[in-house]
Amino acid sequence: MKVIVIGCGRVGAGLARTLSLRGHTVTVIDNDATAFENLGVTFKGQTIEGVGFDRDVLIQAGVERADALAAVTTSDEANVVAARIARQVFHVPRVAARVYEPRKAEIYRRLGMMTVSPVTLGAHRLGEILSFLELHTAASLGDGEVDIVDVEAPHALIGRAINDLSALGEFQVTAITRAGKTFLPASGALFEGGDLLHIAVHNAAIDKLKALLGLTQGGGA
Secondary structure, eight states, X not given: OEEEEEOOSHHHHHHXXXXXXTTOEEEEEEXXXXXXXXXXXXXXXXXXXXXXXXXXXXXXXXXXXXXXXXXXXXXXXXXXXXXXXXXXXXXXXXXXXXXXXXXXXXXXXXXXXXXXXXXXXXXXXHHHHHHOTTSEEEEEETTTTEEXXXXXXXXXXXXXXGGGGEETTTEEEEEEEETTEEEOOOTTOBOOTTOEXXXXXXXXXXXXXXXXXXXXXXXXX
């Protein structure tokens, strides 16, 4: 996959290195040539000095053949402009922009643009750490609206059906790890002792899920 990363700060450089190590062809754009030092000596991709939303710079980076583009500069506006050009002018299949301001991120998302808000993600994750210690969050989707959480099946669920731990639009068991093997359970499957449950849950339904699991929220002083 050919990927363009606009912005070579800590996030952009880390993303570029990760994608490169996964075997993707990566081109990084930044208007400050010294920023490319963040990539390290092992980075094998291409670097281009220039403004990320400049048409000529994007063409030089191969945007016309790109499979994906991520705009992660320190400017919300620059990221959005670059992402819109990539999506609407060059029809790049996968485009995402980092937007610091949560309200802006939500507006752009409603307009059909994939955005990531570090502020929202960070606040959501810290809230989980402080309030929901019994559930381990394996992954967050979107801006943290939906999580994949891991929890050992409590004693009260042993022998009961998978469907007993499901609420339409709120949470459901997506996979189970049993005896070292992970599988997708059938609707009529039963919980067994030692099962590690992987559950997709909307953040508004965390309390309801915890109640069904018999978990208690940590209290304050």
